[in-house]
Amino acid sequence: IADAACSTQLIDGDGTFNVSGVDHFIKEVKLEECGLSYAVVSIMGPQSSGKSTLLNHLFGTNFREMDAFRGRHVLLFTTKGIWIARCAGIEPCTVVMDLEGTDGRERGEDDTAFEKQSALFALAVSDIVLINMWCHDIGREQAANKPLLKTVFQVMMRLFSPRKTTLMFVIRDKTRTPLENLEPVLREDIQKIWDAVPKPQAHKETPLSDFFNVEVIALNSYEEKEELFKEQVANLRQRFFHSVAPGGLAGDRRGVVPANRFAFSAKQMWQVIKDNKDLDLPAHKSCYLSRCLSWVMVATVRCEEIANEKFAGFIANENWRELEEAVHSGPVSGFGKKLSSILQSCLSEYDTEATYFEEGVRSSKRQQLQEKLLQLVQPTFQDLLGHLRSGALENFKDAFEKALNAGEAFSASADVCAQSCVSKFDKGCEEAVIEQANWDTSKTREKLQRDIEAHISSVRTAKLSELTTLYESKLNAALSGPVEALLDGANDETWPAIRKLLRREGELAVYGLSDALSGFDMDEETRNKMLTDLENYARGIVETKAKEEAGRALMRMKDRFTTIFSHDSDSMPRIWTGKEDIRAITKMARSASLKLLSVMAVIRLEDELDNIEKTLTLALVNSTSNSATSKSISTIDSLASSTWEQVAPEKTLITPVQCKSLWRQFKNETEYTVTQAISAQEANRRNNNWLPPPWAILALVVLGFNEFMTLLRNPLWLGVLFVGYLVSKALWVQLNISGEFQHGALPGLLSLSTKFLPTVMNLLKKLAEEGQAPSTNTNQSSMNSSASAQSDVTTNGESSSSSSSGSSPAKSVPIDTSS
Numbered sequence: 001i002a003d004a005a006c007s008t009q010l011i012d013g014d015g016t017f018n019v020s021g022v023d024h025f026i027k028e029v030k031l032e033e034c035g036l037s038y039a040v041v042s043i044m045g046p047q048s049s050g051k052s053t054l055l056n057h058l059f060g061t062n063f064r065e066m067d068a069f070r071g072r073h074v075l076l077f078t079t080k081g082i083w084i085a086r087c088a089g090i091e092p093c094t095v096v097m098d099l100e101g102t103d104g105r106e107r108g109e110d111d112t113a114f115e116k117q118s119a120l121f122a123l124a125v126s127d128i129v130l131i132n133m134w135c136h137d138i139g140r141e142q143a144a145n146k147p148l149l150k151t152v153f154q155v156m157m158r159l160f161s162p163r164k165t166t167l168m169f170v171i172r173d174k175t176r177t178p179l180e181n182l183e184p185v186l187r188e189d190i191q192k193i194w195d196a197v198p199k200p201q202a203h204k205e206t207p208l209s210d211f212f213n214v215e216v217i218a219l220n221s222y223e224e225k226e227e228l229f230k231e232q233v234a235n236l237r238q239r240f241f242h243s244v245a246p247g248g249l250a251g252d253r254r255g256v257v258p259a260n261r262f263a264f265s266a267k268q269m270w271q272v273i274k275d276n277k278d279l280d281l282p283a284h285k286s287c288y289l290s291r292c293l294s295w296v297m298v299a300t301v302r303c304e305e306i307a308n309e310k311f312a313g314f315i316a317n318e319n320w321r322e323l324e325e326a327v328h329s330g331p332v333s334g335f336g337k338k339l340s341s342i343l344q345s346c347l348s349e350y351d352t353e354a355t356y357f358e359e360g361v362r363s364s365k366r367q368q369l370q371e372k373l374l375q376l377v378q379p380t381f382q383d384l385l386g387h388l389r390s391g392a393l394e395n396f397k398d399a400f401e402k403a404l405n406a407g408e409a410f411s412a413s414a415d416v417c418a419q420s421c422v423s424k425f426d427k428g429c430e431e432a433v434i435e436q437a438n439w440d441t442s443k444t445r446e447k448l449q450r451d452i453e454a455h456i457s458s459v460r461t462a463k464l465s466e467l468t469t470l471y472e473s474k475l476n477a478a479l480s481g482p483v484e485a486l487l488d489g490a491n492d493e494t495w496p497a498i499r500k501l502l503r504r505e506g507e508l509a510v511y512g513l514s515d516a517l518s519g520f521d522m523d524e525e526t527r528n529k530m531l532t533d534l535e536n537y538a539r540g541i542v543e544t545k546a547k548e549e550a551g552r553a554l555m556r557m558k559d560r561f562t563t564i565f566s567h568d569s570d571s572m573p574r575i576w577t578g579k580e581d582i583r584a585i586t587k588m589a590r591s592a593s594l595k596l597l598s599v600m601a602v603i604r605l606e607d608e609l610d611n612i613e614k615t616l617t618l619a620l621v622n623s624t625s626n627s628a629t630s631k632s633i634s635t636i637d638s639l640a641s642s643t644w645e646q647v648a649p650e651k652t653l654i655t656p657v658q659c660k661s662l663w664r665q666f667k668n669e670t671e672y673t674v675t676q677a678i679s680a681q682e683a684n685r686r687n688n689n690w691l692p693p694p695w696a697i698l699a700l701v702v703l704g705f706n707e708f709m710t711l712l713r714n715p716l717w718l719g720v721l722f723v724g725y726l727v728s729k730a731l732w733v734q735l736n737i738s739g740e741f742q743h744g745a746l747p748g749l750l751s752l753s754t755k756f757l758p759t760v761m762n763l764l765k766k767l768a769e770e771g772q773a774p775s776t777n778t779n780q781s782s783m784n785s786s787a788s789a790q791s792d793v794t795t796n797g798e799s800s801s802s803s804s805s806g807s808s809p810a811k812s813v814p815i816d817t818s819s
Helices: 019-029 051-059 071-077 113-125 146-159 179-196 226-238 259-275 295-316 318-329 335-353 359-405 410-432 442-488 494-520 524-551 553-566 582-600 612-621 626-638 656-688 694-703 705-713 716-735 737-743 745-771 779-802
Strands: 008-011 038-044 082-086 093-099 128-134 165-172 212-218
Touching (some): 008 019, 019 259, 038 051, 038 113, 093 113, 113 259, 165 179, 179 212, 295 335, 318 335, 335 359, 359 410, 410 442, 410 494, 442 524, 524 553, 553 656, 694 705, 705 716, 716 737, 737 745
Parallel strands (some): 038 093, 128 165
Antiparallel strands (some): 082 093
């Protein structure tokens, strides 16, 4: 073995098959990993015709070559036996065999058995056979290997089932004669050889093209035109890439032996060829080889031919093809009987034709034929079982769904439907069984049962999920709204009411789900778990809603404070008249808000007492009381914590620290509302009290007594005072003094200072115009004129008021001048 190129002698010159060498070669080139993706190429031709040289250049092997310049040592380098090597750099894996040259001096004229055996072996195992020949030998009898081809063609058809092999004739040292002229001559010679070879009856009219692809190429002389020779070989090398692909050089791939069986197959073929004595006759005595094989070999070959013919006939049988097509579409009634009849007919025909051959061979080949037939029909049988299984499964699904829709119990309907569908499947399998085969349908039946169980499980899961979702949605609807409403109106009865609501709705939901689960035939543990999960879900709804409301605690507190502070006991809006006790109202509203905060601070789904409300009241509402100063300090310190006393952390919604922070923010945001109420009350009080204080009235009486007596002694002053009163009244109305002072003393004074003088001037002007009116006017006309003057004065007063910034519009009040 040459390690570099993995070249190995497959068969030595004595015809001994090198088993260990071939095994080593297969391991070295990793042929076993190739599967069917490999090709075998061999070369035959006259001795010293450059076969090894061609292979080394064509495939990168390292077969020993003859050196034309080494004179007397030439014969030491001729190939002995058959050598094998892997082609370098060609995909897929390609194995090449270099055969011993024909017409060699060492074996003599009559000892041509080995060259015939090696040629037949090459044709039997190779996909491509290169026939190396000299250009000047075309048309010659012996040099062109014609007797060798005659022998090989005849015996190959008798010993083996031929497959289409590519014969590539390589014409060496091409002359000036064009290849177009040489190729027809060579093809004609090959056709004559084929026509002259005696053939079995089955192949009497078979053309050469059914067995061989014949190709002809020509190469220039390696010694004279080496560069051109290498270029032509490189081009030829490209044709061996992907040779096993459809349309590739390897041709027909039917019957190809897997790579891991190549060594065994080659050894068996070589043994059959060596045992065939027809190839041992001298060349001059073996014209067309008429000796028969031994009786066992004849029986083996002939029975195999009959079996192959019957197998091919079965494949082409119309009844079988129709039955196969029908199975592809769906289940076929009576499949087993129909197929058994077709198979029995085929085997009976074999028995009839093989009756006179050796019994052991006949039985063996019959068994092989039956196995091949069963292998052929088994996929169809499996397809039929698949149809029966899928049909039974679909029938089960439909029947199961109808039973559930009709209100039947889940477990009972599942058992009844499953038993019915499996029984129908078993009946279909009995009709599909073939007499010639003992095929087991239990695996398909088990798969059907697993599919049914899987479907039942999926439907059970879906139904249980639907039930759980249904009762969860009922709990959502029954708890979410009421719990939110109860927490919104938080008081001492809020959590007892929530517990009562949760208990009532939870029991209803659990009872309903328990009743619905009675038809599912569940184990007690799973059943109790589902019911417990539903109860926990109900608690979860309440807890989630409580957490949501706790997040809105500040907003709820402000809303409650506003509602109580701004409305009276009859829910009417408060009018701050000055008689209300704002301090008491504020304390009441804040206490109500604190109540809401204490209710939302923790979750109270168990009837357990706590002192949260008391703690918050002492710490936040009564913390400024002088009588409880020391106690409030300790209470405030108790709010500097993240947990409540006697309350589990997981039940806490608002921690003491958060309560303290919320209360501070609440007081800051509601302080403005209290301030506004106090301001409104003070303003209302000022608006309703126009008299001076009592002490001022008493001072006026005492200090103004002399002036009052003077008025009584001189009535003329009363008239002056009356006129002054009328003018003052008119100015009061025109200037809208009460309205101006509603915005404060300083803004009122500023506004009156800008309007006073224009208003007085307008009033005097109107009085002057009234004094110039004709004396013939009646008293009513005087009154109308006075009213008109008063209206003009009002208009002028409003114009003057609108011209000053920050002023309010004055109301028009007519002056009764008739008095």
